[in-house]
Amino acid sequence: MSKDIAAVVGENLPYLRRYARALTGSQTTGDTYAAATLEALIADPSMMETESSPKVALFHTFHMIWSSSGAPLGAPDDAISARAQHHLAKLTPKTREALLLSTIEGFTDPEIAGIMQIDLDEAAQLQEIAVNEMSESVSGRVMIIEDEAIIAMDLQATVQELGHDVTGIARTRKEAVALAKTTTPDLILADIQLADNSSGIEAVKDILADHPEIPVVFITAFPERLLTGERPEPAFLITKPYVEAQVRSAVSQAMFFASTETLHA
Structure with missing residues (x-):
């Protein structure tokens, strides 16, 4: 070659x-x-x-x-x-x-x-x-982990337009874990860098420790941090800036194909 x-x-x-x-x-x-x-x-x-x-x-x-x-x-x-x-x-x-x-x-x-x-x-x-x-075959509960208010609202609107319920929006790792304990989501939509410098990856790991079956879609401006090949990686990884069609596709497929492997320790 x-x-x-x-x-x-x-x-x-x-x-x-x-x-x-x-x-x-x-x-x-x-x-x-x-x-x-x-x-x-x-x-x-x-x-x-x-x-x-x-x-x-x-x-x-x-x-x-x-x-x-x-x-x-x-x-x-x-x-x-x-x-x-x-x-x-x-x-x-x-x-x-x-x-x-x-x-x-x-x-x-x-x-x-x-x-x-x-x-x-x-x-x-x-x-x-x-x-x-x-979009017609599966609907469920989606939790959003995103610290930027405008992006979070945009994601919420897109998810709801697909027919899913949003369990809530978490801005930090601590909020995300607490939210998941209140209402178990069917899917997690997560940013990587959060408001208090905590990690969306760590928040997801915490949640998956109790609910390993939940599919995850990561949205990040730094995809290379997850596409390393050195550990299990998320199947659905959307790069910022994104377009609505990417979110709609990833959410629909991750919800539909719930066996998709997600990041874990």
């Missing part, structure tokens, strides 16, 4: 791994297919030499490998995971891939079409179907 290709792969690998985990619902399964993608590129670097961008070529290589294996999900190891995969089986094929590529990874419709080898109209249609199917 040339230095240029290696640099592109290295730069985008954390995001490929994020996408792979969100897609499969499992850090182990996602990382397995991300590693297989790297092995394929080492064996045949010409796979990156296309008319599309190197990042599109990287994600396309992943899709070829994952799809040819039957588009597997992470093995359900508990009742929650099994129930989530039962929900996933009802989705229209390819919809979730298109939605993740768009709203979480920021690819355009033409790029999604190139990655998935579908036409442009289908790329747009799959995203619309995914949003409708997921």
